[in-house]
Each structure stands twice: as C-alpha cells, then as structure tokens.
Amino acid sequence: ALRGKHDAKSRVFADLSRDEYAQVQEYMLLQKDLCISTRQSTRPDENFLFLIELRVPRKAEVLTYLDAQGPAPRREATVVVYYGTEGYVKEYEVGPLPNPSYHRDVTRERYGVDLPLSARSVTIGEYILLFQFIEDRVFSPLSTLLWESFGVDHEHQLKPFEQMPRGLRADDRHTWMSFCRELSGLYIQPVGFEVLVNHRSTNASRWRVERVFYNGQYFDSVDALQDAYSAGTVKKIVKTPWEDYGSLKPRTRPLQLGPQLVNPEGARYSVSHNHILYMDWSFAFGLSAATGMRVFDVRFRDERILYELSVQEAMSVYGSMTPGLGMTKFLDSGFGIGRFAHELVRGVDCPYDATYVDTYRYIDAAGPVRTPNSICIFELYLGQPLRRHFADFFHNSYGGMANSALVFRTITAIENYDYMWDFVFYQTGAVEAKVHATGYISASFLVQGSLRHGHQVAPNVLGNIHTHFIHLKADLDVAGVKNMFQTKDMEYKNISLPWAPQHYAMTPHLVEKTLTTEKEAALRHGAKTPRYLHVSSNQTNRWGHARSYRLQVYSFAGEHLPESQPEERAMSWARYKVAVTKHKDSERSSSSVYSQNNMWNAPVDFSSFLQDNDNIHNQDLVAWVTAGFLHIPHAEDIPNTVTVGNGGGVLLRPHNYFDEDPSIDSPTACTWSPA
Amino acid sequence: ALRGKHDAKSRVFADLSRDEYAQVQEYMLLQKDLCISTRQSTRPDENFLFLIELRVPRKAEVLTYLDAQGPAPRREATVVVYYGTEGYVKEYEVGPLPNPSYHRDVTRERYGVDLPLSARSVTIGEYILLFQFIEDRVFSPLSTLLWESFGVDHEHQLKPFEQMPRGLRADDRHTWMSFCRELSGLYIQPVGFEVLVNHRSTNASRWRVERVFYNGQYFDSVDALQDAYSAGTVKKIVKTPWEDYGSLKPRTRPLQLGPQLVNPEGARYSVSHNHILYMDWSFAFGLSAATGMRVFDVRFRDERILYELSVQEAMSVYGSMTPGLGMTKFLDSGFGIGRFAHELVRGVDCPYDATYVDTYRYIDAAGPVRTPNSICIFELYLGQPLRRHFADFFHNSYGGMANSALVFRTITAIENYDYMWDFVFYQTGAVEAKVHATGYISASFLVQGSLRHGHQVAPNVLGNIHTHFIHLKADLDVAGVKNMFQTKDMEYKNISLPWAPQHYAMTPHLVEKTLTTEKEAALRHGAKTPRYLHVSSNQTNRWGHARSYRLQVYSFAGEHLPESQPEERAMSWARYKVAVTKHKDSERSSSSVYSQNNMWNAPVDFSSFLQDNDNIHNQDLVAWVTAGFLHIPHAEDIPNTVTVGNGGGVLLRPHNYFDEDPSIDSPTACTWSPA
Numbered sequence A, B: 001a002l003r004g005k006h007d008a009k010s011r012v013f014a015d016l017s018r019d020e021y022a023q024v025q026e027y028m029l030l031q032k033d034l035c036i037s038t039r040q041s042t043r044p045d046e047n048f049l050f051l052i053e054l055r056v057p058r059k060a061e062v063l064t065y066l067d068a069q070g071p072a073p074r075r076e077a078t079v080v081v082y083y084g085t086e087g088y089v090k091e092y093e094v095g096p097l098p099n100p101s102y103h104r105d106v107t108r109e110r111y112g113v114d115l116p117l118s119a120r121s122v123t124i125g126e127y128i129l130l131f132q133f134i135e136d137r138v139f140s141p142l143s144t145l146l147w148e149s150f151g152v153d154h155e156h157q158l159k160p161f162e163q164m165p166r167g168l169r170a171d172d173r174h175t176w177m178s179f180c181r182e183l184s185g186l187y188i189q190p191v192g193f194e195v196l197v198n199h200r201s202t203n204a205s206r207w208r209v210e211r212v213f214y215n216g217q218y219f220d221s222v223d224a225l226q227d228a229y230s231a232g233t234v235k236k237i238v239k240t241p242w243e244d245y246g247s248l249k250p251r252t253r254p255l256q257l258g259p260q261l262v263n264p265e266g267a268r269y270s271v272s273h274n275h276i277l278y279m280d281w282s283f284a285f286g287l288s289a290a291t292g293m294r295v296f297d298v299r300f301r302d303e304r305i306l307y308e309l310s311v312q313e314a315m316s317v318y319g320s321m322t323p324g325l326g327m328t329k330f331l332d333s334g335f336g337i338g339r340f341a342h343e344l345v346r347g348v349d350c351p352y353d354a355t356y357v358d359t360y361r362y363i364d365a366a367g368p369v370r371t372p373n374s375i376c377i378f379e380l381y382l383g384q385p386l387r388r389h390f391a392d393f394f395h396n397s398y399g400g401m402a403n404s405a406l407v408f409r410t411i412t413a414i415e416n417y418d419y420m421w422d423f424v425f426y427q428t429g430a431v432e433a434k435v436h437a438t439g440y441i442s443a444s445f446l447v448q449g450s451l452r453h454g455h456q457v458a459p460n461v462l463g464n465i466h467t468h469f470i471h472l473k474a475d476l477d478v479a480g481v482k483n484m485f486q487t488k489d490m491e492y493k494n495i496s497l498p499w500a501p502q503h504y505a506m507t508p509h510l511v512e513k514t515l516t517t518e519k520e521a522a523l524r525h526g527a528k529t530p531r532y533l534h535v536s537s538n539q540t541n542r543w544g545h546a547r548s549y550r551l552q553v554y555s556f557a558g559e560h561l562p563e564s565q566p567e568e569r570a571m572s573w574a575r576y577k578v579a580v581t582k583h584k585d586s587e588r589s590s591s592s593v594y595s596q597n598n599m600w601n602a603p604v605d606f607s608s609f610l611q612d613n614d615n616i617h618n619q620d621l622v623a624w625v626t627a628g629f630l631h632i633p634h635a636e637d638i639p640n641t642v643t644v645g646n647g648g649g650v651l652l653r654p655h656n657y658f659d660e661d662p663s664i665d666s667p668t669a670c671t672w673s674p675a
Ligand SMILES: [Ca+2]
Pocket: A518, A581, A582, A608, A609, A610, A611, A612, A613, A614
C-alpha cells in the first residue's frame, strides 16, 4: 500500500547517532583549555558537558538540498557546557560530522545575551550533593521530629519534590523542597514539611536552609524548628499510617482480554531510519532532548505541507497555600521534554504490534544513552467511518470508508506528570498534533485556607488548581514557502429576498480577512477570534480558491499568568491561542532550556518575535499554537489523572488545498447499490 | 467480565415491538368514527395514521417502579394522526399495551395549542402527488428547455431537492425545489433551476408553481419562463456534460486490509433486549423515530448517574443567493431523526464484529417496519493509555491501563447529511455524547454574488456556508434526583507570600458558584462561561466535597440565528451552550416534529422552559447541551464531508463523585517494577 519511496535526504533531520555523540564528546574533551568533565557526578564548581544534540541546519540550506539539488548542509551538533569554574553557560556549534574539527561559541548569536550559570538545569551531580545536604542538614538533626510526626524510620523514608522556579528574582537558586512519603506517586504524598534550600553557590558547603515550613508554620532554620519543637511551641502533625493510595497495582485479576488492534495483512506504513511512509504521506522525524518530538518535511502526495511540526514547551502554573507549590511554574523544557521520552509499554502505551523505535541522546550523562522503544508508530483504526453516505431517496446506495490514521507517539514522564504526544496523519490530508496528560498530580499538605486552591483528594492532601499550557510550532509551507494568514467566519446580514423583495431575512454570509502583520496575527486567549484560521497560498485550486490549510485548535485552557508578573515573559507564548510569525532561523523555538531556572531573565521571550511586527503577507510563515486545559483536581485524579478529557491540540486540515477530498483515491473505500 | 445482571425492568424504556405497533394500528383502525387510513399512499385530504411510538412513562412512575418496588407503569403509545378531512393534527395516548382499550387526545395537554394540518410532515402520499405535479406542470411543458439547458432526456433526469421551511409565515406550505442531476449525491448537482410550489391545499389539483428561478432570473410561472425562453429574452444556461463527481466508488483496488479491531477472548459487554451491561456500566436504550437514540437509567456500579441521555434535534441554517437554500433552516426531527437510522455497514460504519441490533418503527408507513442492524454496540480500543505513569526518579516503576470504552451508535442519513451519533461509556465513569457529520453538503448553482455565501466546490456549484447545531438532553441524577448546578473556575489573586511577606504574587485561586435559577443557568454562546460546569449533589464524597458530574462541552458552533427572526423560536435551544432546567414531564423534548413545517408557530419553544425561571437548587435537574460547528464548505467536501474535525459533543465526567478513580478496580490494568 506504500505509494512513495523512502528518502535518504531526510537524514538531514536525523538525531545524532551513538557514534556521532561519541565523536562530539571526544572532540570536546580534546579541547584541554576548556577543562570539561563528562563524569555524571561532576560538581557544580566544575565544567560539565551537559548536552549534545543535533543542530538542525538552516532552513534555506535544507530546502536547497531537498528541492534544488544543492549540497548537503553541514552536519553539526549543539553542545552545552556548564562552566562552574567561570560562572556561565556556553552553547557551541561543533562540526562537521562525522569527524568534528571545529567548535564555535554561539551563545550570544543565539540568545543575544550571555547565559549565567544560574540558568542551568540541576544536574545529577548537583542532585547528589543536594540529597546529601538534605540528609545531613535536615533529616539528621530532625530525626526525632520526623519519627514522631511522620513515622520516618529505616523502612519509611521521605523524598523531596522540588518546586520551580527556584526563587523570586534573577540569579536566585533557592528551591522549596516539599517532603513526601516514599510510596507510589510520592507527589500525592506530601507530609506538610518543606524546606527552602539556597544552593546558589557552586560550593555546596555554602548551601543553607533559608526557611522551614512545618504544618503551616514557618521557621528561619532547621534549628529554629527543632528548638520550638522541643520546647513544645509547635503545632504538631499527628502521625498517621502510611497508606499507598497512589499505587497503580490492579486490585482485581485480569479475567478477559479487551479489544485489540491487529493488522491482518501487515503494516501499511514503513519506517526506515528517521523516515516514515504511510499511504500518501511521508515525513522525517526526530526527538530533541530539550523540546521533544518533531517531524520535518511532511509531504502528502510528495507535496510538502509542513517543513516542521514540533513540540515546544509544556507549562503549568499552580496555586497553593503551601510555600513550594504556591509559587510553582513548571516549564518542562527546562528539564528536557524529549529527555524523558522513556520506553513505551506494549499494549498499554501503544498497541502491541506498533513499531517501536529506539532513540539516543546525550543529556546530563557520561555518554550517549540509548532509550529502547521510546517512539511508537502505528496505524490506528478509529472505529468510525472517515466518510459515508447512505441514500434512500430515489434509490438506495451506499459508499463509505473506515477511518484509520497513522499515529506517531512519544510519552514523556517528567517527575509527576506524563504527557502523551501524538501526531496523527489522516487519509484526508489532515495532520493532528495533540497532547493528553496523565500520571500524578502535584499535591500539597492540607493547611488552613488550602481549599481556596483546590479540593481535598486524599488524607490531609489537597489537589492544587493549576493550568496546563502546551506550545506547538507548525511551520506550514502550503504550496510553497510564501504564504498568507487568512481568517474566515460567518456574519448574519439582513437582505431582501430577490423573489419576495418586501421580505427581509438575516442570512449567513462568509467573511474573509487577510491579516498582514505579526501583531494582527497574534490571537490572544479570551479575545474574539475568527472561527476559521488558515495558512494559505497564492496558488489556487481548480475552483479558483486559495489553497490553504486550516488550523482548528482544541483547547480548554485556563487563565494565563498576568503579564505584570516577572516570570511571565519566560512563558509569553501562552498569551496567544495562535500567533503567526515570519520564519526566522534565529526564532527556532518559543522557549529554552534556560527559562525554567532563569525565569526572570529568560533568554527567549516569544512575545519579542512579534515586537518587530514583521509583514506576514506572502512570507514564509510559522504558526505557533497554544492548547491546554485548566485542571481543578478531584478525587478521581487519585491515583492518576486519566487521559479522557484531559488534553488539547490542533488539527491542520486541507481547505481548498485539493480539488476534492483525496481520500476518494484511498484503496480502502467501499460502495454498494441494489443489484 | 460482566459485573452486573440484566434488568428486566429496563423494558419500561423499550421501543414498541412489531406486535405492539400492530395492536395499536389495529385498535386505531377500529375507531371507525376517526376514518383513519393506513395506506402509504394516503392523500393529504384523507386521514392518515402517521406515527406510532412508545410513550415513555412519567419519570416519577418509572422511579417508583425501578427503585421502590412500585407497580410497573402502564405501557402506552403515542399515535399521531393527520386529519386531512378536518385540517388538524392530533396526538393520542393509546393504551394499555398489550391489548389497547383506550385512546385519549393529548394534543392540547402536550402542546398547549391545537396543531394545524400545515404543521405536518410531507408524507410519502403527498410526495407521490408532488412528484407527479412536477412531472406534469414543470418537466413536461419545459422539456425543450430542459434538454437544451441541462441535457435532460430519458437517460438523464433531474430530481428535486426540497428546501425548508416551506414558506415565510405561519400556515405557508410553499416549497422551493431545487433541481439536481440524478447522479451520485444529487445535493451537489444543482443545475440552477428551482421552482416554488404552493402545496398548501389538501387538494392537489389546487397546487401551483408560484415562482420559477432559472440561471439567476425569476419568473412568475412556468409559462412565463417558457415564453421568455422561446422569445430569446432569457440568459440561457450553457449545457455541460454530466460528471459524476459525487460518486463514492473507489478509484483504486484494495491492496491490503487496514487495521482491525478484534476481541480475542470475546465481547466484554452483553446486550439483552434493550439492556446493556459493560464492565461497571448498565443502561437501557431505545430509538425514537422522531428524536433519535436515547439511553435511560444509566448506572455505574449500580448507582444511577443519568435518568436519560438523548438526542433532541439537529439544525442547520444556510446562506445562499439562490432562493431555496437562501432561506433554508433544517430541523431534522421534522423528518424524524431515528426514522433514518438505517442499516449500518459492517467494517465501515462500525467494526466488523460489533453487535448489531434491529429496530422496529412505525412512521409514514402502512405498518411497522424492521430496520436490521440499525444500532451497533462495540468496545473500542482507543489506542492510548487511559492512564499511566512511569517513575524514574528514585526508583523505576510503571503502572498503566489501556483505554477501551463501549460505544453505542446509530447513523442517521437524512437526505444529504449523515450524522454519526455516539454515546461512549468509559471505565472512569465518564459518558460522552457526540456527533460527527458526513455525507453530502447542500449546494447551490453558482450565480452572481454566490461567493458571498461560500466557496465553489465543483463545476458551477457553490458549497454554501451553514451552521450545524445539535441538541442533547442529559437528565443527570447525581446521587439521587435532587441536584445543584455548580460552576468552578480559576482567578488570579495578588497575595503576599507568607514566607516572604514583602513579596506579592498573582496566584491561581479556585472560584466556585452555585447557580440557583433557570435564567442564571442559561449559558449563552459567546457569553463568558465558567470553565467547569457541574451537576452536583448534597451528598459528599470521602473528602467532604459535593459529588458531581462535570459537563465538558466540545463545540465549534457558528452564530445562532438572530432572535429577531420569526423562525428563531422554533430553535431557541440553540441560544444556549448549556441550559439547566428543573425537570418537568411536560418538557420532555426541546423540539418537536411539528417545528420544521410550522417554524413560525412552533409548538415547542425551548426558551419558554426558562421563562418561569424555576428555582434549580436541590431539584431534579436536566442539562441541555448544544454543540456543533460552523461549516464553510471547501473542495474537500466533495464528494463527502469527512468526519475528522467535523463534530461536537459533551463529556460527562465524575468530579468528586467517587473517592478515587474507579478504573483502579479495572481488571485490565498492569504494573511492573524492577525485580
Ligand atoms: Ca517578527
């Protein structure tokens, strides 16, 4: 059933291979003057090779290569080094691959500013020290309190759940750690004990506990809590038994297998290296450790529709009476979204006989790491007709076609939450990008006033209200790179009927507009938005209409953080349901791995992409889409949030792009009529 | 895997059997004084037994029977008779079944007014006369024109596509018929020739053509067109070849089967009579010839969640330069929604091994008619986890469960459009009601100014802009019949941080409200609506929160017809995204079979349900949900609109109804952790 051929040129988008990572690592280690370590336990005061990742070549070069027989773009890696000795972070371009021979500091070129060391992620090396710090400076001195309040002993341990951002202003690295019972889903096991650790210094011996929270009361130090506790002036937490209510263990025995998906005549798609063919579709794929999954050069019947479709960011803002969660704003790319694309479980995360692909990455590790089965690809039968009609007027006849579509999926489990990311390719020429949330909610210990921020969901546990916003980049190239942003909607107009002119009636009219500047094309949440949004071409279809793709956004998003807040610019993309910008190689991503820990001075502020208010008429356009949902946790979020109803996304669908529905050419349709 | 038992009491909701229809028909024919005919060709000036349908007993009686060991409610039928001899329509209650012995005129009791004969549907009997009329009074005199303009000959025929409502004011029965080539999907084959037929009289010999439309020009009669045509003063349509672009015939041979759904260990649900069991679910079902499918007494773990979930109406409003479609407002229950629930095609409309159920109905026929396989029931594997979590912090573990759900489906093909209606029952306790549209669009011949109302989609054919609104009734009974309507949302409040009081931050707060009157609870489209809508109980869950079900509406609805329009009150339900009313037996349905043909005086005006502004606090509540989408047709609507992206619905999901996610008890979950 394959209509196309695999295209070796798609390797231009391929993630680095294990060998390529190794070569880059080796090359960087040869730069003795940089004094780089690759030990996983590298301390904050040393220089650490944190990340190696493919640098996707500039679009113009890629297009010359793909479309105009131009030379293959140079293959290069991005390398991120944390310079603990110098107090800054550097990004390098290293190339060419294979056999790298040069590196170039591109930090200022890419971000316009230097990156302070405080913008870096917390590495395994720093966590080792942090956990030791907690052990020595918190758990040890408080062992009596921990036993009396929480039943902590050798068998019953607390583990910290960190809150972000780490502080209140630029250069802070002060992390609230909320302690939770080490049971299944520790995120829903908070005990009401939190500490604020200042780990700003690269010298761990200078770290200190700045504040302590216990049962709703604040103390300036661990000693202060210990003293008050001994003196009996603390309102003590009453010890309760440990209950593993976060357990996902089935309570009943499987009696009977549920329905399964089978491909009786084999798969109708093909995966070769990083290239996929499915019916009329072809595309290349990759997985960025930072931003997550992405596809490139998406073609239908060999005509490119998207240059790139990619995950950019996942963000959550929480409300709580407790100090940690009360200020929490998670930006998942700060952890690395693709980094946490773990192995998928057959039959649960994807169908049993899906195709599973291994990925390799190099992030916060001593070398490249293989993650088996971290991407799955399968054709899903949707259990419904894609289209059908039964005629019983005048004569009986039937025609129809079942709906099946190719799904490209990763699931990223970043601490408590699991996001399921799907790109879906339909036989109609539509592509969908969507995300569903599951996993554990972030919860807080119930204190006075907690119910202003959510509902109780477990003994002494509040499920805290929060937003989910995800950001997607859709670099549509609709019949070429030069596109327009067009809107369509309806409007009632009062017209006199030509056949009964004395009679007036309100009738629906089509209203079309073309938005020509980035500021016009920045569609804010809450503002009235035209119902149809299109990226369209100068080319017309057989009927004279602009060939276009429509963006249909599915979202139940909550309220975006007010712009008055200093953290807002790190997530300013979430102001807009849809924003359309002129493509720039310097605006590859709407967020950055440095935004989480330097929220007050984030090196990428998406709203600045629109600030120059570029003309977007007949330009290479990029559509940036925000989807999400407001999450008011409820008892049924225990043990896990369910995917049903908890998601959002965008459907990119042809609208006068073709001359008729392309599924009419599908080999799977059927018809009948009476003999 | 079945946890419950089939409940014979659910027969109280069962549609009439073939034998029951026959008994009612026989009983009515015995009432000689009524002079009723049951011939299918009964003329408009005769009395016709149009409809026999189950009359669902009053809720109070049913609940006494189901819950309090009360007596079985009397089984009764509704009978609709068109009195051509008298000029009115009557509704009767006929009972008891079996062996009916009484009939009672309930017209005024149900509608508060008498029903004029003009409110009736066009029966087969009337269509026979109408088509003869067209043959004699339009086609015959114009045969030369029809040949020269359209190529009409013995092999090439035109067929009429009727537009609604039939006129401009009460008591009109003036139908614009738009002529289309008799090819696949005649609705997209308009030729630019339409006639306005006045068939108000019950005496077909008094019918007349009131206006003629040809190629954008209007004429007062067929003769006037014929004369002008002969005189050469008409702008003629240039004959074009007949092109079967609406054909659904596959153009390529099936090469390879697509993915299929299988139940390797058999179905995990059971259907007995009109009762279904699936995992923790049980419910009764029926199919009303007028309003379509419905389920009753929906229980999860034997606790009732919904007394009724049902389709109420499907409506569309069109814009066009052509006279017929220019005023068109379809109300599908005027045709009968369930009436057109035709046989489902295995493997296309539903999975091959779904369970298919036959239905019986009596509408516009000489006797009860069996429609084989008109409902399908199957468990759908959704190709995704229902929930999952992978932990890699501190220790590796995984727990998850695949998402499969029971689907209850009918597809109703009413002239051009096919609506796929799904009720979906999830293992989380959520129920979804949704609809997708497919089939043929309604199109018009391209004339001057047409592009104000849509896009060209075929040679000389415009796809006309239109709305789709569907209405659903959800009589939720959440932990009993006495419920509240509650809303939840978020709001940012500026608070001083308790641990750093000089620092203020905007943090998300939960905002809860209870709406206590019907007018407050009538949430209009376009108005700002709280993000969470709940039907809640006085009962609390383990954590002290009101047990509730949340209504999450999926809709891309267009603009509702302005209230200034005389037709609007027949569809006033579409003003509201969600409206919550106090349950009344007299307010069973938000529309009526009489609304289409008596739009200016519709016997049911949903907005009147709210007019008395009943208190809805601690009452039996009914939630009425509107979903839909704006449809701006495009080339890809040819030959058929696709289901992908063209739908809407509502998800009813537990929110603090349980103490934890009930899927944790599912026998299909799995976990693993390292040995
Ligand atoms: Ca710009």
